[in-house]
Structure formats: C-alpha cells, structure tokens
Amino acid sequence: xxxxxxxxxxxxxxxxxxxxxxxxxxxxxxxxxxxxxxxxxxxxxxxxxxxxxxxxxxxxxxxxxxxxxxxxxxxxxxxxxxxxxxxxxxxxxxxxxxxxxxxxxxxxxxxxxxxx
Amino acid sequence: xxxxxxxxxxxxxxxxxxxxxxxxxxxxxxxxxxxxxxxxxxxxxxxxxxxxxxxxxxxxxxxxxxxxxxxxxxxxxxxxxxxxxxxxxxxxxxxxxxxxxxxxxxxxxxxx
Numbered sequence: 763x764x765x766x767x768x769x770x771x772x773x774x775x776x777x778x779x780x781x782x783x784x785x786x787x788x789x790x791x792x793x794x795x796x797x798x799x800x801x802x803x804x805x806x807x808x809x810x811x812x813x814x815x816x817x818x819x820x821x822x823x824x825x826x827x828x829x830x831x832x833x834x835x836x837x838x839x840x841x842x843x844x845x846x847x848x849x850x851x852x853x854x855x856x857x858x859x860x861x862x863x864x865x866x867x868x869x870x871x872x873x874x875x876x877x878x
Numbered sequence: 879x880x881x882x883x884x885x886x887x888x889x890x891x892x893x894x895x896x897x898x899x900x901x902x903x904x905x906x907x908x909x910x911x912x913x914x915x916x917x918x919x920x921x922x923x924x925x926x927x928x929x930x931x932x933x934x935x936x937x938x939x940x941x942x943x944x945x946x947x948x949x950x951x952x953x954x955x956x957x958x959x960x961x962x963x964x965x966x967x968x969x970x971x972x973x974x975x976x977x978x979x980x981x982x983x984x985x986x987x988x989x990x
Contacts, residue, residue, distance in 0.1 A: 766920075797978070797979075799981075804983065805967060805984050805986070806981060806983040806984070807921070807969065807971075807981035809978050809979070809980065809981075812978045853920050853921075855920070864973075865911060865923040865926055865934070866911075866913075866921070866923065866971075866979060867923070868920030868921050868922070869920050870918070870919055870920050871918075871919075871920050
C-alpha cells in the first residue's frame with residue numbers, strides 16, 4: 763500500500779529565510795513517481811515537480827530545489843530566500859508508474875506561512 | 879487551451895438534495911480523475927476515466943455518487959441525497975500517459 767507522510771503540519775518563516783518541507787513515502791512498487799504541488803488560498807493545485815523513482819538526481823528550479831533519497835524514502839523540498847507569495851499549503855504525492863489508474867496518493871500537506 | 883475547468887466554483891445545498899458538478903479537462907488528455915479534499919487533508923482519489931470508460935472507483939465513492947464521461951470529453955459527478963459529510967472540495971484532474979496531472983480549481987460543496 764502507498765502512503766505519504768508530511769510530518770510538518772505548519773511552518774512559519776520570516777521572509778528571505780530558507781525553508782525545507784519534508785516528505786517521506788512508502789510503496790512496494792519499484793517504479794513510481796513523486797510529486798510536489800502548491801495549493802494557494804484560491805484552492806487550485808499547482809504542479810511543481812514530478813520525479814521518477816529511477817532518477818535520484820537533485821533538481822533546482824530558481825529558488826526551489828528537491829532532494830530525492832531512495833535510501834530513506836524521502837523527497838524533500840527546499841525554498842531558498844522565501845517570499846510572501848510562497849505562503850500556501852504544499853502537498854507531496856506518490857503514484858504508481860505501471861498499470862492501473864496511476865492515481866495520486868497525497869500527504870496531508872504542510873501549511874507554509876512567510877511573514878514579511 | 880485554458881486548462882482544466884470546473885463548474886460551479888461553489889455550491890451550497892440543503893441536506894437530501896442532489897447536486898451535479900462538471901469538469902472540462904484539457905482536450906488532448908484522455909485520462910480524467912475526480913478527487914475529494916476535506917479541510918486540513920490532502921486530496922483523496924474518487925474515480926478515474928480513460929476516455930469514456932470508468933476504470934477505477936475508490937471505496938470512498940458510495941452508491942450515492944455517480945460519475946460519467948459520456949463522450950470521453952467532459953465529465954460530471956453527481957451526488958444524490960447529499961449529507962453533511964459530503965461537504966468538501968471536489969477536484970478534477972486530467973493527464974495523458976507519461977505526463978503530469980493538471981488540476982482544476984475545484985468545486986467547493988457545502989451541505990447545510
């Protein structure tokens with residue numbers, strides 16, 4: 763069975779600080795995808811990244827970076843020099859890659875508040 | 879293409895009434911998903927269509943819920959005899975094989 767755990771329910775940081783959001787997952791599949799989504803107050807889920815289980819390279823996109831460690835089943839997300847516009851709920855998700863619906867299993871989310 | 883559209887954005891209904899939501903996916907996406915999100919939780923999978931075929935349903939989808947995608951394009955989700963526990967955000971997403979999922983803005987249902 764798949765499971766995604768985001769242990770941090772809420773985080774507050776002061777603008778320009780760096781912040782890391784943790785994600786730990788469980789799956790019996792050897793092939794799977796991991797995702798991060800941002801949900802601002804408007805409610806829409808905004809796609810940030812997809813990573814397949816065979817690609818453990820870290821990725822950087824502007825102020826965002828992701829650290830995928832298969833050995834610890836973690837896929838952590840770091841925002842560098844946080845801004846007020848980063849305030850949102852962030853979800854980590856997992857999907858199987860082979861067969862079936864490939865539906866997403868979400869964590870419970872981390873609410874990030876960036877204080878100006 | 880403007881992404882995934884959902885209608886209405888908000889719906890308030892009295893307990894026991896039926897409601898129907900609509901989702902228009904990205905036109906070239908053959909996969910369509912419905913999710914439900916309650917306050918403080920992540921979205922939970924409800925059902926999945928590949929073209930017009932409903933291929934998978936979650937146990938969360940009680941017999942009061944029905945979803946259709948008659949021509950493989952837009953989809954509807956109907957809830958009959960609504961209960962207060964049905965109050966949630968209903969999210970639609972579409973995708974193509976090998977691609978990520980694009981979500982709509984959701985329909986927020988409040989049952990009073």
